[in-house]
Amino acid sequence: MTAFLGMPTAPRGVGHLRGSDPFPVAARRALADSQLRRNLSKATTTIRAKRAAVVAEVPDWEQLREAGRAIKAETMRHLDRYLEQLEAQVEARGGTVHWARDAIEANEIVTGLVRAEGATEAVKVKSITTDEIGLNDALAAAGIAAYETDLAELIVQLGHDRPSHILVPAIHRNRAEIREIFLREMGDVDPALTDDPAALAEAARLHLRRKFLSATVGISGANFAIAETGTLCVVESEGNGRMCLTLPQTLITVMGIEKVIPAWRDLGVFLQLLPRSSTGERMNPYTSMWTGVTPGDGPQNVHLVLLDNGRTAALADETGRQALYCIRCSACLNVCPVYERAGGHAYGSVYPGPIGAVLSPQLTGIEDNASLPYASSLCGACYDACPVKIDIPSLLVHLRARHVDEARRARRLPSAEAVTMAAASWVMADPGRYAAAQRAARSGRALSRGGRIRALPPPLSAWTRARDLPAPPAATFREWWRSEHRDRP
């Protein structure tokens, strides 16, 4: 356990991995927003049905999941080797590789590269990793304007908002809200714009086209990087990504170190798993791949920034490292009953939902995201949906134990909860003490009316605010057994 201590985590004060409120507080706010509840429920219900239909078409889906898991497990076991191989292959083909220990270093590297081009604007796609490190803020501070070109990311950026979903960052918005954002923020939009999806997409297309044609720098994330060949891969639905990846002279890709895969043939597994799990499509619409520099074709300055930002700390935990298998499909968000009701903002991180609840605390150190491992009923729907078989419920339980153990080791004053848990353990470790506690609980009968308890003092008031509790019965089961079966155990 002590191996985790001292491992560098994502630094505070930069990027978007930490929320300002613990999950229960942020969730309470979101739960009160009936429009949000409606938007989320509608969107996740639709995506869930699409995913279920296309997954059911694949007879060897379980074998594919197992293959995806196995490739990722092998990669994590030898991550150092595959990263060095990737670096050598990218550089052999004319690209430049940069290593960033954390968000601060990555932002400095990217800002420096854009400045060296003399550029004051950049177009962006596949931005979740750059959002993790707060790159747009760093670029703005350096006088560089970054334009998001993915439609949903554009909506979030124009709305001065935060993404709330891995795949559909503006999932919390409906089309009427999007129309209002476009009218207010685009400046050059037709005032007669309707909330018809095609009209909204056309407005975005006109707005973005000007940026594509003028920008000299493109900034992207990556879905996969192939160590064997040095090939980078971006998977997207709109074609805007391909514009970002091909039109500018300079292309800078910021990628978490866990995105590397060993060989070209491994990509076949993930390109089957990802679209069906994420958008519910059989095949992804725009899959862009580039290998270093191709003279006279596409960007002539190709950079790859390999980002750690707490990933090595996650890797050091042999159970926790499963979270690094994630291919960002967001199937776990779409099936999660907690996510569907609380929404992505409640998680406080660019990685929301079940995967965020196991990834964000590992990247930041558990103390900085201590409420996230508890933001789940452990229902297990996420595990069943995960295309690389990340056992998220077990990971949540593991991180809860790490949180409690770390608090214990830091000798923080025992919380009321810790005292209660220790007392309950002491009581339940012995049948005599346990039976005595049951008799004591029977005093709860005095609080009941009509066999129901409707109010209890804290912390159990959290239960009785919305739920009755049955009054303890006159006799426990074991008392009944003794009275009925004196003759046997």
Added chain:
Amino acid sequence: MRIALFITCLADTLFPDVGKSTTALLERLGHRVEFPHAQTCCGQMHINTGYQREALPLVRRFVETFEPYDVIVAPSGSCVGSIRHQHAMVARRHPDEKLARRAEAVAERTHELSQLLVDVLRMEDVGAYYPHRVTYHPTCHSLRLLRVGDRPLRLLRHVAGLDLVELPEAEVCCGFGGTFALKNADTSTAMLADKMRNVLSTRAEVCTAGDSSCLMHIGGGLSRLRTGVRTVHLAEILASTRDGDRG
């Protein structure tokens, strides 16, 4: 067959009828039920709240108490889920490999009630009579940890007089989640509201399930809103006969 009953701490303390029904049902089917008095709690609440060190003595107690038995039953999907999927892990974490192996051996012989009936005792018609309109909520741990599948439904379909109505969005969590119900009470309640909406849409009089904990949560909401719908454990339905409750 000699069957040891692990009643679970929750049913022992708050829902003794579930234990009485499980006993009556198995005895009616010709089996001998034993109740080892040394049993207490499986430790699931501790494990799932992060207190694995505190769970260790409970895991040890469970293993020592039930080791002498060949067949063990519990009327709870989540407690059996914890026994099968977590006990050995808790032992290894501390680390006690010997206890872990013993825990694995006992876990293999520990069955959730519907699995015992269908897989071990090879019964689907247990001769029950329950003349009510009933909907069934598949609890998450029975469904996704233990994979009980449609076993509870097969048992319910054979109950005479029972009008079984399908629960919409049945496989969505009710929002209980152990200490989640307290730590994230608002989210838990929002999930409960949707579950109750689906239960009420069936116009059933009774919502049943294989876990007293989830039923306590769903039933607590149904009672608070005076819906007139009650929650009844699967064991209680299967134990009912024409001669009166629990045969």
